[in-house]
Amino acid sequence: MAERIYIFKRFERFWHWSQAALIMFLMLTGFEVHGTYNFFGYEAAVDFHTTAAWTLVGLWVFAVFWHLTTGEWKQYIPTMEKVDAMLKFYLTGIFTDAPHPFKQTTVSKHNPLQRLAYLFVLVIINPLIWTTGWFYLFYSSWNDWGVGWLSLEWVAFFHVAAAFMMLIFLIAHVYLATAGHTATSHIKAMLTGWEDVD
Amino acid sequence: MQIIRSMIILGLGLALSMLSTHAFASTTPADAAKATEKVVEAKSDGMKAKKVKDSTADHSKFKELQKDFKTGPEVTRACLECHTEAAKQVHSTKHWTWEYLNPVTKQKLGKKNVINNFCTSVESNQTFCSACHVGYGWKDDNFNFAAEENVDCVVCHDTTGKYKKIPGLSGHPNYKSMEWPPHSGKFRPATDLKEVALNVGKTSRKTCGSCHFYGGGGNAVKHGDLDSSLDNPKRYLDVHMDADGLNFTCGKCHLSDSHEVSGSRYAPTASDSEGALIRGSKGDRNPSTCQACHSDTPHKETSSPKLNEHTDKLACQTCHIPAFARGPLETKMTWDWSTAGKLDENGKRIRIKGSTGRDLYDSKKGNFTYERYVIPEYVWFNGTVKFTLFGEKVEDRSLVKINDFQGDAKDPDARIWPVKVFRGKQPYDLGNETLGVFHTAGKDDSAFWGNYDWDKSMAFGMKAMGVEYSGKMEFVNTEMSWPITHMVAPKEDALECHQCHKEDGRLAAIKDIYMPGRNNTPILDKLGFLVALLTLIGVLVHGGIRIIMSKRG
Numbered sequence: 089m090a091e092r093i094y095i096f097k098r099f100e101r102f103w104h105w106s107q108a109a110l111i112m113f114l115m116l117t118g119f120e121v122h123g124t125y126n127f128f129g130y131e132a133a134v135d136f137h138t139t140a141a142w143t144l145v146g147l148w149v150f151a152v153f154w155h156l157t158t159g160e161w162k163q164y165i166p167t168m169e170k171v172d173a174m175l176k177f178y179l180t181g182i183f184t185d186a187p188h189p190f191k192q193t194t195v196s197k198h199n200p201l202q203r204l205a206y207l208f209v210l211v212i213i214n215p216l217i218w219t220t221g222w223f224y225l226f227y228s229s230w231n232d233w234g235v236g237w238l239s240l241e242w243v244a245f246f247h248v249a250a251a252f253m254m255l256i257f258l259i260a261h262v263y264l265a266t267a268g269h270t271a272t273s274h275i276k277a278m279l280t281g282w283e284d285v286d
Numbered sequence: 287m288q289i290i291r292s293m294i295i296l297g298l299g300l301a302l303s304m305l306s307t308h309a310f311a312s313t314t315p316a317d318a319a320k321a322t323e324k325v326v327e328a329k330s331d332g333m334k335a336k337k338v339k340d341s342t343a344d345h346s347k348f349k350e351l352q353k354d355f356k357t358g359p360e361v362t363r364a365c366l367e368c369h370t371e372a373a374k375q376v377h378s379t380k381h382w383t384w385e386y387l388n389p390v391t392k393q394k395l396g397k398k399n400v401i402n403n404f405c406t407s408v409e410s411n412q413t414f415c416s417a418c419h420v421g422y423g424w425k426d427d428n429f430n431f432a433a434e435e436n437v438d439c440v441v442c443h444d445t446t447g448k449y450k451k452i453p454g455l456s457g458h459p460n461y462k463s464m465e466w467p468p469h470s471g472k473f474r475p476a477t478d479l480k481e482v483a484l485n486v487g488k489t490s491r492k493t494c495g496s497c498h499f500y501g502g503g504g505n506a507v508k509h510g511d512l513d514s515s516l517d518n519p520k521r522y523l524d525v526h527m528d529a530d531g532l533n534f535t536c537g538k539c540h541l542s543d544s545h546e547v548s549g550s551r552y553a554p555t556a557s558d559s560e561g562a563l564i565r566g567s568k569g570d571r572n573p574s575t576c577q578a579c580h581s582d583t584p585h586k587e588t589s590s591p592k593l594n595e596h597t598d599k600l601a602c603q604t605c606h607i608p609a610f611a612r613g614p615l616e617t618k619m620t621w622d623w624s625t626a627g628k629l630d631e632n633g634k635r636i637r638i639k640g641s642t643g644r645d646l647y648d649s650k651k652g653n654f655t656y657e658r659y660v661i662p663e664y665v666w667f668n669g670t671v672k673f674t675l676f677g678e679k680v681e682d683r684s685l686v687k688i689n690d691f692q693g694d695a696k697d698p699d700a701r702i703w704p705v706k707v708f709r710g711k712q713p714y715d716l717g718n719e720t721l722g723v724f725h726t727a728g729k730d731d732s733a734f735w736g737n738y739d740w741d742k743s744m745a746f747g748m749k750a751m752g753v754e755y756s757g758k759m760e761f762v763n764t765e766m767s768w769p770i771t772h773m774v775a776p777k778e779d780a781l782e783c784h785q786c787h788k789e790d791g792r793l794a795a796i797k798d799i800y801m802p803g804r805n806n807t808p809i810l811d812k813l814g815f816l817v818a819l820l821t822l823i824g825v826l827v828h829g830g831i832r833i834i835m836s837k838r839g
Binding site: 121122123124126129130131134135178182183184185227228239240241244245248249251252255256259260263264266 | 590592595598782783784787788789799800802803804805806807810811813814815817818821822825828829831832835836
């Protein structure tokens with residue numbers, strides 16, 4: 089009989105899904121601003137991108153507060169323990185219905201690969217995309233800020249590079265959401281908060 | 287519950303985004319105009335009973351003007367009886383001297399000195415060119431620039447529309463009935479100077495336009511943004527001059543002081559990053575710029591803050607004048623003098639007109655092309671223009687820049703400006719190594735428009751410039767740029783972002799800035815999409831194997 093544990097609290101689920109929607113919308117509008125395609129029209133894409141970015145900032149203010157006050161930030165402390173077992177599972181075990189090497193608990197929601205991946209998003213992709221995004225947005229104020237020596241070309245380069253990293257993360261993340269104890273267990277958990285564990 | 291929370295969070299995000307938007311508030315001229323309207327309404331209420339002239343003097347009642355004037359200078363003498371200082375004021379203006387010393391480049395400019403690629407030069411052709419001089423009698427270098435009665439007051443102050451200075455009469459109107467245009471069979475009656483004098487008034491679009499709309503030898507020829515369609519324009523053509531709307535005269539923007547009219551294309555104001563000019567403003571800012579009324583943060587708070595953030599890189603004109611020659615008239619785009627002088631089998635002048643009635647070929651002048659609704663070219667411009675003047679050796683004769691707008695992306699005073707680039711082909715004196723000055727119009731044997739002989743015409747023109755013609759000439763390709771600043775479109779017709787922010791957009795020629803939507807780093811894009819694609823393939827293969835294995839299992 090499967091055991092059910094309450095993994096994702098209400099705010100966490102709201103944060104996850106609204107962030108997911110915002111990030112995908114930012115990608116959609118961002119690559120249009122980048123010139124990859126035409127969809128909303130350039131002006132609308134810029135406006136949407138800016139508004140979505142500020143909305144994400146607002147969301148993050150709450151998310152940071154939540155992580156700090158609940159201590160949930162500890163979920164992202166990296167560990168190398170069982171990383172090899174996880175890799176082995178994804179490469180072979182998953183195909184033969186082998187048991188999942190990681191047992192979720194409320195104090196340890198993420199498997200070690202997840203921890204590493206999310207930490208990478210938190211300390212590499214996000215800071216890069218946020219910092220460059222702000223500089224991009226305030227391009228006209230660079231001289232007033234004393235950073236007139238910055239090059240828009242390079243700011244844009246790193247912003248786009250971070251966007252690509254986010255895109256690649258998104259593809260892998262969406263797929264691995266089906267790689268829980270069952271194909272839908274992770275997704276169900278992210279929707280309801282409850283995850284089936286062995 | 288979740289919905290309410292999400293509203294709060296998104297609301298906060300939006301509130302933060304608004305903070306960034308609202309840091310750039312400004313008063314718009316529209317607001318100011320509303321305030322003015324109220325004043326005008328209040329004023330007109332009190333005056334409904336009687337329509338009062340806006341001038342305090344009715345010139346038709348002046349006994350000084352009740353005369354049968356024989357000549358223009360006689361009219362001027364009458365004007366000067368009351369306006370004692372007017373001629374002295376005019377004497378110090380470019381309209382009179384046709385000279386301008388550029389304080390930055392130290393080049394001596396003005397119509398008198400510059401060689402352009404239309405009719406090319408004034409020297410030796412004054413009897414014709416001076417039809418647009420605010421004076422009477424300038425036919426050669428002996429003209430008396432100090433004589434007050436030589437000032438033509440009425441060319442600018444006429445309100446009858448019947449006063450016209452005729453090319454070939456050295457700045458005079460016709461005092462006798464004469465055939466005009468030449469060989470047209472139509473006759474212009476003698477100018478009624480008394481009627482003109484009794485009806486003088488303020489300058490108008492028509493008076494300014496009598497020269498400025500017809501520069502380069504005809505209506506709409508030269509500027510591209512100035513032609514007779516501005517006599518009575520609709521809103522779409524010029525949002526300020528709109529005859530049914532704001533109804534601006536030229537002088538509304540080109541404010542004058544002691545007859546010195548503001549605004550210059552020899553030393554234009556390329557950028558002005560200050561607020562709107564208000565009464566009492568200190569300094570000597572040009573009052574005829576867009577910014578003088580609109581400030582450099584003219585876009586409303588409700589519009590994207592990005593619009594106001596573009597004013598440090600773009601001239602207002604770049605977005606707000608999406609094309610020039612937007613009226614019914616075509617403007618001349620090229621002029622090839624090298625083909626001039628071909629005559630038909632009877633030795634007569636050839637004129638070929640295009641479907642729109644414009645000359646395509648004229649033996650006197652060569653080949654032309656005309657265009658309407660022309661998309662401007664765009665250049666960085668900091669207000670400094672360098673000219674290729676007479677006597678200046680040209681190193682690269684493959685393309686001579688008659689004038690060259692200075693500035694680049696690094697220059698804080700430079701803005702991206704729309705320009706009309708006029709392309710020509712004109713004489714160059716190989717021996718003297720200078721652009722040629724040649725004699726076009728006149729009743730003598732050397733005028734090109736009489737005998738179509740380049741050598742004679744060049745010899746005469748170069749001599750007038752104080753140089754002996756070398757006898758060797760060639761035709762060189764030339765380019766002259768004209769800043770586009772008139773025919774401002776209504777805001778709904780302004781350029782949209784995507785017209786520049788894309789590959790091969792309007793600003794394709796401006797290469798020294800990074801523009802989102804236009805520029806990217808190809809290697810990054812290729813690598814990024816490749817890795818994303820590989821990841822996608824990877825997960826699809828991985829997922830596929832899982833599905834197959836689970837079915838077998």
